Amino acid sequence: MKFHYNICPRNCYDTCSIISTTRNGVLISVEGNPKQEYTVGKLCPKALDDVKKVYSPQRIRYPMRQRGRYSGFWERISWDEALDQIAAKILNLKEHYGTSLPLALNKYSGNFGVLHNAIEGLFTGIGATTRAAGSPCWSAGIDAQTLDFGTFFCSDPLDMANSKLIWLWGVNPAWTAVHQMPIIFDAIDRGAKVVCFDTHFSATAARAHQYIQVRPGTDGLLALGFAKVLLEENLIDSNLSSYTLGHEEFLHYLEAEISLDNCSDITGIAVSTIRELALEYGQTHPACIWAGFGLQRYTNGGQTLRAIDALGALAGHLGEQGGGVQYAQFETWRFSGAIQNPPHPINQTERLANINRFSEEALNYTDPPVKMLWISGRNPLSQDGNLQQWKKLISQLDLIVVSDLFHTKSSEAADLFLPVTTHYEHWDLNSSYWHYWVGANEPAILPVGESRSDLQIAWDVSSRLNTLKPGSCTFPTSGNEKETLLRELGPQMLDILGLKNPEEILNGPVRAKFPSTTWENRSFTTPSGHYEFFSSQAATAHLPPLPIFVPPLNPSLDAPLRLMTPHHHSTINSQVYAIEAHSTDFILHLAPEVAQRYDLVVGDRAQIWNKSGQLEVVIQPQSGISKDVVIIFQEHVKATSPLNCLIGTPLTDMGQLTLGGRGFALNETFVNLRKL
Amino acid sequence: MGDWEWPLIIFTVFGQIAIGIILMLWWLNRNRDLESNLFRQGVYVSGGLLIVALLASLFHLGHPEAAYRALAHLGSSWLSREILLFLLTFLAWIYLFWQSRQQKSSRVHGSVATTITTAQTAVGEQLIENRSLGLGITSVLGLLGIVSSAMIYVMPRVPAWNNVGPVLFFLLTTVLLGALCTLVLGRKLLQTAQKKRLLQASLGCTILSLLVYVIYASMLSISIEGSASLNFLLSSPLFWVRALLGWFAPLFLLVSMLKNSQVNKTNLILTVTLLAALGEVLGRALFYLSAIGIQITALF
Amino acid sequence: MVKQLGFVLDVNRCLGCGACAKACQNRNQLAPSLGWRQIRKVETISKDHIQRFYLSTACNHCGNPECLRVCPSGAYAKRRDGIVLHLSEKCTSCKSCVTSCPFGAPQINPQTNKASKCQFCYERLDRGMLPFCVQACPTGALELKELRDIPAGNQLLRLTAPVPSLRLTRPSVFYKPPSATRV
Structure with missing residues (x-):
């Protein structure tokens, strides 16, 4: 029996440190690493299925070619054939158009391991290409916190155990960050009160002391309402002038524009409750807000986050041990970036298409058009909005390459399928966007079938390109995965981790040497060095300089219900764990009153539809859901039409500043409902 | 909700008819005047039913080949007791079967002879006495077996069964169908x-x-x-x-x-x-x- | 009995995430249709409170096991530490235990066509390790306890059914009293 360090590379808060066990080269079990203080020896139920997933019969083990898109006629081919076809197409397009811009890459978070950036490196090595830019996830919140604090940086999640009052706002850690729950429970055991704000009574709400049902998209106004109470009750931090900018303007805005009655009408929360909660928040120290990603998937998402930040600042909770407004962080990701930056001309500029409107923007490019698409670590045809545009884009492409573990909705449209390795089969380096631990992932077993790591694939494509046309790609043509990994730990990262040399990372995960509480000395990285209630950066970007309330989109008569599609505990977006278990029906959760309004009872079949598409659902009334929404959790459903057929491409207000593209306002989707 | 338990339906109903017939024969023979043909027919039919019942019961087991192990827990398991009692009932039935053969051969012998000696009468009386004893033993064992069958279902898990109901139902089936089947045989x-x-x-x-x-x-x-x-x-x-x-x-x-x-x-x-x-x-x-x-x- | 090992579940720490059931299923390599550990959601709604909690249950290793009483082939045994074991080699698959266990713990294993149930990972316990379910619980809600060590006057609850006269089997599983969320 042998043991290996692995790290779960999913787009997930927890990024668990795993110890895998192999016997005779076969992976037999996975357990949490007890030495990593956030994972503490535990894994979530999804990762517990990893062994099954690695050896799943459905896993694609060989390169495959599809005879006709959507035909399902896949034939096994050799890596040589696959690489030849890819390299020839790249060179052919480059020659025909005189530029490599017709090559497009759409990659995101299927595997967040740093070595997966090899695919970006490969594209950079080829020349200027078309890229999906930005993020479908956290963009608006990131920009909001960057405007307010200078960057987005959260405290060590273990710091939450010191809190006396925890507000879980638009976040459902019981399903999406299970390792945070014992920390919250520890705080409860020490006397902390937990309040959960959401649109539906979530598994997290069930473990909280109090649940506040907020009308979707009005959280920003609620935060401003709380701030107004703080102002009225004189619960404002007296030192504000020493570390914030523009608080007078903000207080003036509260005074002039925010009325509690109006706030109550719009948010759906009684004035007395608003007062009670605000007093609690203003009087309890330390008090912590965890603002989830769900909050900011609206056209006003950035403003909402800025309002919540402002509430935290006003009450003096910023920099407080066990306090603060926690969102996410990227400070432990300061890798050298060597892998995605092979030698390339300084003036090489990529054509950046917003990842959330990729198909539309790619179709708009005509000079030259996009002709080849590589999809890696993504499943846009099950996650993106505006599928009609995607269909159009697909029909204009000469070659679509998908690299993945399993067939997906997106691979249905692919010409080539490249089988990739799981994190049990390759070297990698992983950070979390929540906790402070960084670690190396070692291969525990040999690649299953003929699967190859993204890094290996990038080397192989570069090698083939250079064989066919020497000098056509500056990305390395071969190498050593472990050494490539070590090169990512440059001086800055070694300093953050307190390591003398990169090899030390191989001894197990390391916690970044940041203090546990962010902004403890209340010196911020904004242009002014203060917390900015008033942000001139925002003004420059044509955004309101103050955190104000901007209403979300309103439902229309043809589509009166807001559709929410939050994460399910069994999946991460379209990533499925227990592959064999699936349902064939989408379950529509809704308030009993709404069900009654549409004459629906539990188990009824119904249809939801809007301009984009239609979907058959099974009705599940449930208490605690806002009457303004219907919810379909992103479960694995084997149905002919995918959930995203209902989704357009509304964008958030922010995201451009930090990520180069505004975020996906997924929660601004509206549908109509009828009984079938 | 339960299932269609065919092996159990056949086992319990057939077994109860078989024992019911023997019980009725015992009762009819209380004055030692049971018609020999009826006795023989009754024994044959009840035996046939009993064999079918016992075979059916095997099909309820996932591992019929290991049925012998089910006798291992007489201390607390009504199922063990049921199996034991039904096996004993079957042994008692074999004795009845042997009796019915005896009777036949003695009668053949007797029909040839024109005069009946006192010794022969004595042998005949002994036979009738044994027959009565056999019927009694078989009935008692069978009834105990049926009560054990019923007791299997008396358990807290199933409120519908956790009462005197199963015992009464099983005994009533025994007497009802026993009486009617005996009536058919002795019509x-x-x-x-x-x-x-x-x-x-x-x-x-x-x-x-x-x-x-x-x-x-x-x-x-x-x-x-x-x-x-x-x-x-x-x-x-x-x-x-x-x-x-x-x-x-x-x-x-x-x-x-x-x-x-x-x-x-x-x-x-x-x-x-x-x-x-x-x-x-x-x-x-x-x-x-x-x-x-x-x-x-x-x-x- | 020298000891009585049992499970204690803090329902206020249980997320209903199913890691315990997953770990049991995967590590014991159970057939997909088998679930030795099950999770049930219990929800009570009142005007200003919602109480939602989860009952993670496996074999309760009862003090007075019904399976052991009814099994005709002696395929159940109670160890000195209170663990109720199913001995597959003695099982004739008569299903008595399956129909009589008030908790539905024994299930027919489709691979062996015999009864099967949670064995408390006794081989792991004998080596000083925790059962897979307890080890996997991410919040520490599910614990293994020597029940005789739990002080008297504790506020722990037992499972019951809404049948007043039910003679229960003294399950060796306790629950902390569930709290409710104010809404």
Whole structure:
């Protein structure tokens, strides 16, 4: 029996440190690493299925070619054939158009391991290409916190155990960050009160002391309402002038524009409750807000986050041990970036298409058009909005390459399928966007079938390109995965981790040497060095300089219900764990009153539809859901039409500043409902 | 909700008919005057039924080849006790079978002889005495076996069963079908008075069965799971077929036969037996189908 | 009995995430249709409170096991530490235990066509390790306890059914009293 360090590379808060066990080269079990203080020896139920997933019969083990898109006629081919076809197409397009811009890459978070950036490196090595830019996830919140604090940086999640009052706002850690729950429970055991704000009574709400049902998209106004109470009750931090900018303007805005009655009408929360909660928040120290990603998937998402930040600042909770407004962080990701930056001309500029409107923007490019698409670590045809545009884009492409573990909705449209390795089969380096631990992932077993790591694939494509046309790609043509990994730990990262040399990372995960509480000395990285209630950066970007309330989109008569599609505990977006278990029906959760309004009872079949598409659902009334929404959790459903057929491409207000593209306002989707 | 437990339905109903017949023969022989042909036929038919029942019971086991192991826990398992008692009943039946062969050979011998010696009479009396003993032992073992069968179902998990119901149902089936089947076998050999007594016994059992069921149903309605069982029963067409075939039709026929002195009408005897048997089989199927286990969801 | 090992579940720490059931299923390599550990959601709604909690239950290793009483082939045994074991080699698959266990713990394993149930990972316990379910619980809600060590006057609850006269089998599983969320 042998043991290996692995790290779960999913787009997930927890990024668990795993110890895998192999016997005779076969992976037999996975357990949490007890030495990593956030994972503490535990894994979530999804990762517990990893062994099954690695050896799943459905896993694609060989390169495959599809005879006709959507035909399902896949034939096994050799890596040589696959690489030849890819390299020839790249060179052919480059020659025909005189530029490599017709090559497009759409990659995101299927595997967040740093070595997966090899695919970006490969594209950079080829020349200027078309890229999906930005993020479908956290963009608006990131920009909001960057405007307010200078960057987005959260405290060590273990710091939450010191809190006396925890507000879980638009976040459902019981399903999406299970390792945070014992920390919250520890705080409860020490006397902390937990309040959960959401649109539906979530598994997290069930473990909280109090649940506040907020009308979707009005959280920003609620935060401003709380701030107004703080102002009225004189619960404002007296030192504000020493570390914030523009608080007078903000207080003036509260005074002039925010009325509690109006706030109550719009948010759906009684004035007395608003007062009670605000007093609690203003009087309890330390008090912590965890603002989830769900909050900011609206056209006003950035403003909402800025309002919540402002509430935290006003009450003096910023920099407080066990306090603060926690969102996410990227400070432990300061890798050298060597892998995605092979030698390339300084003036090489990529054509950046917003990842959330990729198909539309790619179709708009005509000079030259996009002709080849590589999809890696993504499943846009099950996650993106505006599928009609995607269909159009697909029909204009000469070659679509998908690299993945399993067939997906997106691979249905692919010409080539490249089988990739799981994190049990390759070297990698992983950070979390929540906790402070960084670690190396070692291969525990040999690649299953003929699967190859993204890094290996990038080397192989570069090698083939250079064989066919020497000098056509500056990305390395071969190498050593472990050494490539070590090169990512440059001086800055070694300093953050307190390591003398990169090899030390191989001894197990390391916690970044940041203090546990962010902004403890209340010196911020904004242009002014203060917390900015008033942000001139925002003004420059044509955004309101103050955190104000901007209403979300309103439902229309043809589509009166807001559709929410939050994460399910069994999946991460379209990533499925227990592959064999699936349902064939989408379950529509809704308030009993709404069900009654549409004459629906539990188990009824119904249809939801809007301009984009239609979907058959099974009705599940449930208490605690806002009457303004219907919810379909992103479960694995084997149905002919995918959930995203209902989704357009509304964008958030922010995201451009930090990520180069505004975020996906997924929660601004509206549908109509009828009984079938 | 339970399943269609065919092996168990056949085992319990057939086994109960077999023991019921032997019980009736024992009762008919209380004055040592049981007709030898009826004795022989009764033993053969009950034996056949018993063998079918025992074979059917094996099919209930996932591992019939390991059935012998099921005798290992007599201390607390009613199933172990049931199996033991049924095996003993079967052994007792083999003794009866041997008896019926003895009787036959002695009678053949006797028919050839023109005079019967006192020694021969003594041997004959001994035979009749042994026959009575055999019937008694078989009946008692069989009845104990049936009670054990019923006790298997008396358990807290299933409120519908956790009462005296199963024992009464099983015993009533035994007497009812035992009496009717004996009547069918003895339709030409029994005296009118005997037939009348058997019909009266059947009528008594049918009335009792109906009464017990009403009490049972009212007991069921107390618990949630019991009510669920009851709802299932009352809404199942099968239950009403069972009620018609097994209770109301036999009740009507038996009363009219006894009232109108039609006890010798073979057709009526056959009809009422068939109806009652069908009713009991359906009743037994429903017994298994309506089993609803408690749902433990609360804390205390 | 020298000891009585049992499970204690803090329902206020249980997320209903199913890691315990997953770990049991995967690590014991159970057939997909088998679930030795099950999770049930219990929800009570009142005007200003919602109480939602989860009952993670496996075999309760009862003080007075019904399976052991009814099994005709002696395929159940109670160890000195209170663990109720199913001995597969003695099982004739008569299903008595399956129908009589008030908690539905024994299930027929489709691969062996015999009864099967949670064995408390006794081989792991004998080596000083925790059962897979307890080890996997991410919040520490599910614990293994020597029940005789739990002080008297504790506020722990037992499972019951809404049948007043039910003679229960003294399950060796306790629950902390569930709290409710104010809404």
